[in-house]
Amino acid sequence: MINSMGKIVLASVFVAGAFVATAFTGVQAQQDLTIEQVKEGLYAIMGSGGNVGVRVTSEGVILIDDKYPQNFADIQALVATVSDQPVRYVLNTHHHGDHAGGNVEYINIAEIIAHQNARDNMVRGNQDAPPRVVFTDQTAVYLGGVQVRAFYMGTGHTNGDAVIYFPDLRTVHGGDLLHGTAPFIDYANGGSSAGWVATMNNVLALDFDTAIPGHGAIMDRSDVVAFRNQMEAVRARMADLIRAGTSKDQASERIRAQSLSWTMAENGLFMQRSIPGFYDEIAAGLP
Numbered sequence: 001m002i003n004s005m006g007k008i009v010l011a012s013v014f015v016a017g018a019f020v021a022t023a024f025t026g027v028q029a030q031q032d033l034t035i036e037q038v039k040e041g042l043y044a045i046m047g048s049g050g051n052v053g054v055r056v057t058s059e060g061v062i063l064i065d066d067k068y069p070q071n072f073a074d075i076q077a078l079v080a081t082v083s084d085q086p087v088r089y090v091l092n093t094h095h096h097g098d099h100a101g102g103n104v105e106y107i108n109i110a111e112i113i114a115h116q117n118a119r120d121n122m123v124r125g126n127q128d129a130p131p132r133v134v135f136t137d138q139t140a141v142y143l144g145g146v147q148v149r150a151f152y153m154g155t156g157h158t159n160g161d162a163v164i165y166f167p168d169l170r171t172v173h174g175g176d177l178l179h180g181t182a183p184f185i186d187y188a189n190g191g192s193s194a195g196w197v198a199t200m201n202n203v204l205a206l207d208f209d210t211a212i213p214g215h216g217a218i219m220d221r222s223d224v225v226a227f228r229n230q231m232e233a234v235r236a237r238m239a240d241l242i243r244a245g246t247s248k249d250q251a252s253e254r255i256r257a258q259s260l261s262w263t264m265a266e267n268g269l270f271m272q273r274s275i276p277g278f279y280d281e282i283a284a285g286l287p
Contacts, residue, residue: 033071035078038210038218039169041146045078050099050214053173054079055166057144060088063110064164064173064212066102069128075102089113089141091150092131093175094158095121095189099214103129113139115152117160121189153202157183157214159190163203172203173212178227180216182261182268187277193235194285200228234260234270238282248279 033047045052053064061083092100092114112131122130140149149165157176164173185191211219246254252275256263262270
């Protein structure tokens with residue numbers, strides 16, 4: 001894994017009435033959020049909710065995701081430690097509330113952009129503040145001489161995942177298409193393990209060396225390859241179990257293997273929530 005890189009951030013932040021003085025690689029807010037430099041002009045806010053990308057430009061800030069509604073003040077305070085410019089755009093990687101919940105606040109001060117399917121999922125789920133601007137294939141934001149691209153590369157975590165690409169920095173933000181512990185396949189909103197493998201192959205066609213996952217530490221390209229490979233390996237293992245007569249009720253336990261970290265993760269989302277749909281998807285694809 002790549003650790004946060006670059007210069008030390010020095011900041012003194014007033015957050016919700018509390019004075020927080022910091023002088024270290026990550027700046028910490030009141031609700032256990034931290035901001036870390038990924039590359040020059042690009043930061044990641046870690047902690048509660050999904051990882052937020054912060055692209056700083058001379059004409060404003062572009063955020064990738066915005067966590068929960070209650071994180072708005074802390075995100076704003078942390079952004080202020082790396083830029084004196086306002087947040088101008090928010091790109092949602094998908095619709096889940098730990099990544100797009102902050103839309104309810106940001107829609108009042110910034111333009112929010114997401115894939116059409118992500119917006120449809122928000123509307124169907126009665127989520128507050130769906131984006132006013134959507135795309136179907138790809139789009140881009142140009143601000144202060146910086147280009148930030150958003151691609152729809154196929155199904156995976158959901159049917160509306162956006163891959164955000166910073167071409168000048170050779171970095172991607174994958175949202176929950178990348179997860180540091182174990183992924184969740186949201187079958188109710190169009191998720192697919194087969195689609196996920198194909199989508200990861202599309203991501204790997206981009207020229208990047210660094211990746212911000214939806215949750216967990218910053219990744220390098222080899223981590224993304226390993227993620228794709230484990231998705232393939234877990235699919236193969238489930239197929240073998242089904243061919244051997246394993247029932248859906250037995251699958252969560254029998255799929256466990258030391259060589260597959262997702263299946264061993266304590267309280268892993270993959271195990272707890274994805275297995276029934278995953279079983280059905282693999283079974284339906286067998287001859």
